[in-house]
Amino acid sequence: MRTIRRALLVFLLARASVTLAQDSPLSTFNKFAYGAVKNVLLRSAEKMPEENYNFKPTAGVRSYGQIVGHVADAQYMFCSIALGEKGPEMNIEQSKTSKADLIVALRSAFAYCDKAYDAMTDASAAQMVNLFGRDIPKLGVLTVNLMHNQEHYGNLVTYMRLNNIVPPTSEPGFMPVPKK
Secondary structure, eight states: OHHHHHHHHHHHHHHHHHHTTSSOHHHHHHHHHHHHHHHHHHHHHHHSOGGGTTOOSSTTSOOHHHHHHHHHHHHHHHHHHHHTSOOOOOOHHHHOOSHHHHHHHHHHHHHHHHHHHHHOOHHHHTSEEEETTEEEEHHHHHHHHHHHHHHHHHHHHHHHHHTTOOOGGGSTTOOSSOOO
């Protein structure tokens, strides 16, 4: 596992060093990291069989499908703040239950969020916005979104492992972002 983490870190740093040579190194790296986590979240949603979307390791936690819906809802919340828009209140976590509906909702949420990451420059990244009652830079909002996505990818990994499914980041030849 450590070897995989080291290889991933080396890959990410090498890839980032190329991107950081551009004019907007902070926002460019943030876009790269977003692309990586978006990729593994979508692959996780697709990889889990439909019958496991209701799986919960214990009664007091979200099901696999609810986590996917929660991540989709959060994309709208965080990215609408970064875009300076009133976010749509989708309530995906409570309203969608099928694998197909949740994947469509997650893809749509990421498409919405793509606009926020694509529009970000280092200059606009410093603009202050309000998140949870505090003024923070727009780039901070998108970074919190990344942290939130990673947190829930960790949940999905655990659920997948409990169902004897190999998560995307543990697959042989794993690449953090899709090849163009």
